[in-house]
Amino acid sequence: MIELFEQDIQLNDRQSSKGNQLKWQGENGVWYKADYTGYEGFVEYMVSCLLEYSSLEKDEYVSYQTEKIHYKYRDYLGCKSVNFLPEGWKIITLERLFDTMKGESLTKNIYHMQDVPERIQYMVEQTEELTGLSGFGAYISKLMTIDALFLNEDRHTHNIAVLLDESDQFHYCPIFDNGASLLSDTIQDYPMNQKIETLTGQVKAKTFCDDFDEQLDAVEELYGRQIQFHYNREIVENVIEKENNYSNEVKDRVYYLVTRQMKKYQYLFC
Secondary structure: EEOOHHHHHOOOOOOOOOOOOOEEOOOOEEHHHHHHHEOOOHHHHHHHHHHHHHHOHHHEEEOOOEEEEEEEEEEEEEEEEEOOOOOOEEEEEEHHHHHHOOOOHHHHHHHHOHHHHHHHHHHHHHHHOOOOOOOOHHHHHHHHHHHHHOOHHHHHHHOOEEEEEEOOOOOOOOOOOOOOOOOOOOOOOOOOOOOOHHHHHHOOOOOOOOOOOHHHHHHHHHOOOOOEEEEOOOHHHHHHHOOOOOOOOHHHHHHHHHHHHHHHHHHHHH
């Protein structure tokens, strides 16, 4: 267990649609997040561990470990990760990027368009123009694939970002903040005592439309399939077994969800 203090609290402009988790920056640049609506920390751990069994390079995503946190007389479950920002660099959400450089809301501009592929192309082309990055469509394809596979309901424009270095050059941001996946919100929307099949039908995407498969089909058509996975049930079991902080009830539910999604998207596995 790690004890954290008020001076370690970090304010966050990437607020989730369900509010802000408590976040701290501890010693040696380690970031901590406390669970807010359920088992977000366990999901961050699971998703990052399973991304190890994908075609992504190690520096394309953030690795998480679960952690017990003590803060102001209370104990929390949550997760930790090493700070991926080099000294002097900044993380800029796409919503803030558009507001700063164009004086416009990216979200409003996207949803003024009726067609999902048109929305995607607009975000990609405008982001490339503003940042000088190339291949942003491939990056978005990876994000939408991960979101569909793990049912991430919180990938709005405040939750997609780029990095800005000290010389004002932009870089790709590693994939992070997947805690709103796998029905982790057990307090507001996905209670533990409800049937999984009922709950999964209620999960909505938030990037270009509310349908994960529609988003995924569109990005694959526009930019190709950009990520493959090669984990199996045994690997999922081993990843879960190595975690020591969360209940068996949570672990059983996540195992069922992960293997269910593997079956649904089996074409993504090699």
